Amino acid sequence: MSITKKEVYQELYRLLLEKQKEIVESIGQLKQSAAEDTKSSAGDKYETGREMVRQEIDKAELMHREYRVQMDRLKSIDPSEKHEKVKIGSLVATDRAAMFIAVGFGKIEVNGQVVFVISPQAPLARLMMDKTTGESFTFNGAAQQLVQVS
Known part of the structure; x- marks a missing residue:
């Protein structure tokens, strides 16, 4: 990322x-x-x-x-805090998309890269919670792997 x-x-x-x-x-x-x-x-x-x-x-x-x-x-989120596991305030990259777990805002663009800003209560965020880089999950029938958590 x-x-x-x-x-x-x-x-x-x-x-x-x-x-x-x-x-x-x-x-x-x-x-x-x-x-x-x-x-x-x-x-x-x-x-x-x-x-x-x-x-x-x-x-x-x-x-x-x-x-x-x-x-x-x-x-309430400290953007300088590093996360090993996905939690509120994590910037997550999967093999499909980049997501920021913060609030339900939607798609934004940062330096030409699309990031989906999602609520911690969103089904996708709940599936990723407490997972670490390398772990996989399935959302809407599509398998995804966590590439990076920060």
């Missing part, structure tokens, strides 16, 4: 900050839109529009809280 855990950690941190910023801006725009909406329309139509905006704000605020939880979990 040509990337380090610290590089993956830093990119994930940056992406989470970016997502939080986007959500905060979106919430601000939605609130501004709701405030600018006047009752010049017919009553029911106006109330329906306001309710739809309210639902969008609620959804955005929920996403914002989730990103904050993910950031808190990420901050």
Whole structure:
């Protein structure tokens, strides 16, 4: 693996900050839109529009809280800590993919290499937990071998 855990950690941190910023801006725009909406329309139509905006704000605020939880979990990981066995905070390379066990974020790219950032509760992560380099496991009928754990 040509990337380090610290590089993956830093990119994930940056992406989470970016997502939080986007959500905060979106919430601000939605609130501004709701405030600018006047009752010049017919009553029911106006109330329906306001309710739809309210639902969008609620959804955005929920996403914002989730990103904050993910950031808190990420901050609890020490990217300089070396792992012999797979656990939370491990950067794992199998013969099929690179994965960072931290939060459920999805696919990111670090220095041109794809890394899947997965939650420790994900079925794939649970299969790898406590395994060391060289051990194998089967996920969705496909055998994989741990090539590197850091």
